[in-house]
Amino acid sequence: MSKDTIVAHTISVLVANEPGILARVVGLFSGRGYNIESLTVAETNAKESQSRITIVTKGTPMIIEQIKAQLDRLVPVYRVRDLTVEGPHIERELALVKVRGVGEKRVEALRLADVFRAKVIDAKSDSFVFEVTGNSDKVQTFIGLMETLGLVDVGRTGIVAMSRGGEAL
Numbered sequence: 001m002s003k004d005t006i007v008a009h010t011i012s013v014l015v016a017n018e019p020g021i022l023a024r025v026v027g028l029f030s031g032r033g034y035n036i037e038s039l040t041v042a043e044t045n046a047k048e049s050q051s052r053i054t055i056v057t058k059g060t061p062m063i064i065e066q067i068k069a070q071l072d073r074l075v076p077v078y079r080v081r082d083l084t085v086e087g088p089h090i091e092r093e094l095a096l097v098k099v100r101g102v103g104e105k106r107v108e109a110l111r112l113a114d115v116f117r118a119k120v121i122d123a124k125s126d127s128f129v130f131e132v133t134g135n136s137d138k139v140q141t142f143i144g145l146m147e148t149l150g151l152v153d154v155g156r157t158g159i160v161a162m163s164r165g166g167e168a169l
Contacts, residue, residue, distance in 0.1 A: 006059060007059075010083045013079070036056070092134060118142060
């Protein structure tokens with residue numbers, strides 16, 4: 001891979017759970033013209049009042065290093081890890097997918113949902129809402145297949161990621 005190759009990176013950031021920190025992180029990206037492909041944030045340790053922000057962004061190795069260094073300088077950021085370069089990690093995404101259809105299209109939507117291990121979480125006589133989880137490619141493939149069967153709406157969580165093994169963020 002050359003030094004100018006643009007690659008997606010999953011960055012995990014441990015921060016204090018306090019007002020304004022997400023705005024500062026997003027502001028860092030927008031102020032420098034970096035795009036956020038996916039962003040999730042939630043409290044992970046109520047006792048310590050900490051949250052995990054998972055960001056997927058694309059850039060050259062130099063850009064990614066700049067992003068990590070700038071994130072690391074933000075207060076109150078405790079830790080920044082680039083899961084993409086650190087080794088094996090797990091990424092998952094959840095999507096709610098609403099599909100309208102009757103007859104054969106309805107049957108095919110249910111068959112594909114079974115193949116993708118998507119759960120039916122709402123059913124009406126002319127539509128379904130499926131819950132599908134997995135890596136982003138799996139989620140996107142399921143959504144793409146539903147487009148021909150009557151896709152109505154999609155809600156996606158964004159990527160949540162964690163390194164493998166016994167070490168915490």
